Amino acid sequence: MSIYKKEYRYAKLTAFYALNLANFNMGTHHHASCEIMYVTTGSCEITVNDQKFILKEKEFIFLDSFIPHKLVVNQQCTILNIEFLVGTDINDFDLEPLKNASVSYQEISLIKPMFIVSNDSRSLGYAIKDLINLMTNANSDTSEITFLTNILFQRMILELFHSLATEKSAKGMRYINKAIAFIQANLEDELSVPKIAEEVGINKSYLHQLFKDYTSYSIGDFISKKRLERACFLLINSNKSITEIAFQAGFNSRQYFSNTFEKNFSMPPRDYRKLHGQTLESSTINGQLRLDDHNNWSLSKMK
The missing domain is CATH 2.60.120.10 (Jelly Rolls)
Known part of the structure; x- marks a missing residue:
């Protein structure tokens, strides 16, 4: 009843x-x-x-x-x-x-x-x-x-x-925040819905429903989104190879990473890096620029 x-x-x-x-x-x-x-x-x-x-x-x-x-x-x-x-x-x-x-x-x-x-x-x-x-x-x-x-x-x-x-809404937000924190901390590892649900302390059906309600993404799509965000950051801000970035972002192969990346950004990772990259080359002045007492930049040789 x-x-x-x-x-x-x-x-x-x-x-x-x-x-x-x-x-x-x-x-x-x-x-x-x-x-x-x-x-x-x-x-x-x-x-x-x-x-x-x-x-x-x-x-x-x-x-x-x-x-x-x-x-x-x-x-x-x-x-x-x-x-x-x-x-x-x-x-x-x-x-x-x-x-x-x-x-x-x-x-x-x-x-x-x-x-x-x-x-x-x-x-x-x-x-x-x-x-x-x-x-x-x-x-x-x-x-x-x-x-x-x-x-x-x-x-x-x-x-x-x-x-x-x-x-339920207040608890749902706590569960979602906990799940997202766990996902972001473990992007390099294999993430499964049962594993995330166990970590959060709810059943996987409820977890699926919460993600749909609060993020408009399925759990798998949300994980992929976060992995691509990490890959974009690394492409722009590091000198790591495409293969290194693929594994560090949680993709299990360079090929799968490249295919997924191109599907989402309409260009391969290498072209994205060329378009948005801001990596710094090593300085050729062999020293450190410091602000002196007269408010001018002066070169201090590195020992």
């Missing part, structure tokens, strides 16, 4: 609370419902799959269905909690229009995280409070209350995925 399954378009509230707790320990458990735990004051400890997280004010955790988790409170802490089922059976809330309209939902559904710990990036806390207040204080089940409940639930889901996407 994962919220990320496209066919699960309907939702139903199954539990909610707003509690101020001082000492509380809810053992490891799981359920079919998705869950949001949001801290408004104080802090609490959440354990998910043996990973411990401390939630503080305006932080929350979202748990997809059937994710084992544990809650421990050791000091004064106010927690808002919402649990809801999603599925194919017609129920209280139809999520289909929201899923189609929310770019944030579509972004998160690409990676399908089992759980995310995040900050409230906009108004999730207010959305949960308003929904719980309505559910707690409504005296009758009128069509007006039903309509308002639907609006507040949809608002909460929108705010949830906005916060999740914001957290």
Whole structure:
């Protein structure tokens, strides 16, 4: 009953609370419902799959269905909690229009995280409070209350995925920056997508998606681009041979380097060097020019 399954378009509230707790320990458990735990004051400890997280004010955790988790409170802490089922059976809330309209939902559904710990990036806390207040204080089940409940639930889901996407974006930039730094530091070595993904700490499918989103390049094209940039620098600023430059830039043969270079710059590396090169020849004056006390350049013979 994962919220990320496209066919699960309907939702139903199954539990909610707003509690101020001082000492509380809810053992490891799981359920079919998705869950949001949001801290408004104080802090609490959440354990998910043996990973411990401390939630503080305006932080929350979202748990997809059937994710084992544990809650421990050791000091004064106010927690808002919402649990809801999603599925194919017609129920209280139809999520289909929201899923189609929310770019944030579509972004998160690409990676399908089992759980995310995040900050409230906009108004999730207010959305949960308003929904719980309505559910707690409504005296009758009128069509007006039903309509308002639907609006507040949809608002909460929108705010949830906005916060999740914001957290995903920040993490995505960290992953991309780490991957780029690794690539640039290892251009001379054999670089593979699994190797880069392992270094960054994410799976290769997610890495591919991040590169597409943030650089508009595939990983292979990005590596080739960086190797060509290094080759151009060496052609202009060094006296190294074309073969040396090819291997130093990470190409496995001079021929492959020359073919790739000409394909991208419409000229062979040697012609590029002639056109742009600024290499310095050895001085013929056999000395060093220094600025003297009279602000004139004078020749000092090298010993």
